[in-house]
Amino acid sequence: MSLPLLFQPIQLRAVTLPNRVVLSPLCMYAAWDGLANAFHFSHLTAFARGRVGLVFTEASAVVPEGRITHGCCGIWNDAQVEAYRPIVKAITDLGAVPAIQIAHAGRKASARPPWQAGAPLDASDAAAGLAPWTASGPTAEPVSAAWPAAHAMTEVEIAGMVASFAAAAARSAKAGFRVLEIHAAHGYLIHSFLSPLSNKRNDRYGGDRTGRMRFGLEVVEAVRAVWPAELPLFVRISAIDGPAGGWSLDDSVVLARELKARGVDVVDCSAGGIAGPPSFRANDSGVALKTNSERPPGFQVPFAERIRREAEVATMAVGVIVAGDQAEAILQEGRADLVALGRELMYDPYWALKAASTLGCDPEAKMWPNSYGWAIQRRAEIKGER
Template sequence: MSRLFETATLTTPDGSGLTVRNRTALAPMCQYSVTAKDGVPHDWHLVHLGARAAGGFGLVFTEATSIVPEGRISDQDTGIWNDGQAAAWAPIVDFIHGQGAAAGIQLAHAGGKASTHPWLPEAAASGARGSIPVAEGGWQTVGPSATDLHKLASPREMTRGEIAESVAAWADAARRADAAGFDVVQIHGAHGYLIHQFLSPLANGRTDEYGGGYENRTRYAREVLAAVRDAWPAHKPLALRLSGEDWVEGGWRLADTVRFAREARGLGVTVFDLSSGGLGPFRGPSGPGYQVPLAAAVKEALAGTGAFVTAVGMITEPQQAEQVLVTGQADGVSIARAALVEPHWAAIAAKALGVDRDHNPRAPQYWRADW
C-alpha cells in the first residue's frame, strides 16, 4: 500500500476535519492569464486546475490570488477582493469537487514585489523584467518599509492604518473564498511577498511595533492568521506557506520558521507547506527534494499537534515522493512544475506505486488509457 495514496484528514478547530483522497497537492502556480486585468478567473483557470483535479491530485491549489488590487504580482494575476471574482471562482471549485479533489485557494499580497511584468514569453522576449513603472501602467507598491528589494522599484512604507486595513482585507478575502466553496485557504507567507517582507530582517526596516526583533516582525503575520482563522469557518482547515529559509546570515532562518510554525499552529493553522527564498539574490541548495529538510524540521517540531506538513521543491518522481512520506519527513507533497509537464502526475504516480485501478484517482473517463 502506498503511503502517498492513503487518505488524510486535515484537522479543523471544530474537530470535524477535512478528508482528502490522497497526500498529493497541486502547488500554487501563477498563470498570468487574466488579460482583462480585472482579477477574474476564467476558462484558462477552469481548464488548468480542472485538468489537474481530473489527473488525481488530492488538493488543488489556485495560483497566488490577491486580496487587494495593489497586491498582485502582475496585473494579470487572479484576485478575490470583490464578490464578482468570488462568483467566478465558484464554478471552478465545483468542477474540482466533481473530480473528487479538494479545492484550495492561495491568498496573497505581493507587497513590494507587486506590479511586475508577468513571467510570460512575450514579456521575456521584449526584455521586460522586474517592476512596471507607474508611467507604464504599474503602481506604487507598499511594504513594511521602503527597504529596497532586489532589482525592484522601492516600496512605500505602510502606515499603521494601512496595516490594519490589509489585515481586514485578508479576512474579507477568506470570507469570499468560503462563499466560492473553497475547502482550504492557504496564506502566502513565502517567496519574499508581503508577509515574508514583514517576517524577514532583510525587508523589514520598520522601527515601530511591526519591526525590529522577532516578536515585532512576526506581529503582522500573527494578526493576519488570527483574523483569517476567525473569518474562515471552523470546519475548514487553514494552511500557511512559509519560506523556511532566506538562505543568508542575518535573514529569516529555519530556527525562526520552527518557532513561528509553533505559534501559527496555536493560532489554528493546520497545513504547513515549506518553501524557501524569495528575498534578494541569495540562492540556497538546489536539487531533488532540496527543501524537504525544512518540512522535516517543522514536522518534528509540530509532532502530535494535529498539523499536516507538506514538502515541495523538485519532487518529481513517484518513488521519491513516497520516500519523503515513508521516512517521516512530511505528511504530504506539493507538486508544481512536474504537474505542468503532466497534469495526470498523481494518477500516473498512483499506478507506479502499485495502487490498483479501483483506488486510482484517475478520472473514470480515462481509465482505459493505461490498463
C-alpha cells in the same frame, strides 16, 4: 499490497483529502481584473481529473495592489467569487478538494510576468494599459536596486491589510473553497515583515522576531476567525531566506509553533525569495539557492521535516519532488504529511496516476476517472505494458 501512503486519504478538520498529492499554487498571469477565466478552468480541472487530491489556485490577491502583475487572480470582490465558483464545483465533482492561496505581493507588486523577466512595470507599460502602481512594504526600501521605492505601510494601513486578508478569506469560503492557504513566503508582503533583511521598522511591527512576526500572526488570527472552524488553514512560509543574517530555520520553528497555537493546520515549507525578481526563484541577486544545481530533488524537504518534528505541526513538502517513490519515501519517513508539486504537474497533469501505476497500486487503471480508465487499460494491453 497495502496502498502507498501517497494514495491514502488524510483528514484535516472536517475535510478528507482523497490522497496526499497536492498541486502547489501556480501563478498563471492569465487573468484580467483579477478574474479567473476559461484558462484557469482548464488548467485547474486537469489536475483534479488527474487525481491530485488537493488543488490550489494561484496566489489570489486580497486587494488589487497586492497582485504581482496585471494578470494575477484576485479575491477582493464578489465578481471574483463568482468567477471561481464553477472551477471550485468542477474540481469537487472530479473528486478533489478545491483550495485557494490568498496573498499580497508587497514589495514585489507591479511587475511584468516572468516571460518578460519579471521586471518592474514602468511608463512604457502604461501605454499598453498596464500602468505601474506603488508597491508596499515594511519600509520604503525596494526589493532590489532595480526597483522603484516602495511605500512604507503605516500602522493604520497594516490594520486595514489584516482586515483585507480576513475579507478575502470570507469570500473564499463563499466561493466554496475547502482549504485556504495564507501566502507568507517568497518575499511577498507577510514574508517581508518577517525577515530582518527587509523589515527595518522600529515600531511594534519591526525590531525583534516577535515584532516582525506580529503582522503575519495578526493576519492568521483574523483569517482563522472568519474561515469556517471545520475547514483547514495552511500557511506557506519561506523556511529560510538564505542570505546571512536572514530569516532562519530556527525562526521558522518558532513561527510554526505560533501558527499552530492560532489554529493553523499545515505549514507549507518553501524557501527563499526575499530579494530578487518577483517569482518563485529563491534569490537571483546572487546569494542563496541561486542556481538550479543548488536545488536538487527534495531540497526543501529538510525544512518540512524539522518543522514537523520540532513544532509538532503537520507540514507540506515542496520543491523538486518529481517521482512517485520519492514522494512516497518523504511520507513514509515522516518528513512531511503532504507533498506538493508545481512544475512536474504542469508538465504532466496525470503525474499522480502514473505514480500510482509505478508504485504498483493501480494495475488496472481503476484510479483513472471511469471515462478514461477502461481506455487507458486497453491502451496498456495493446502496448504490452500490462
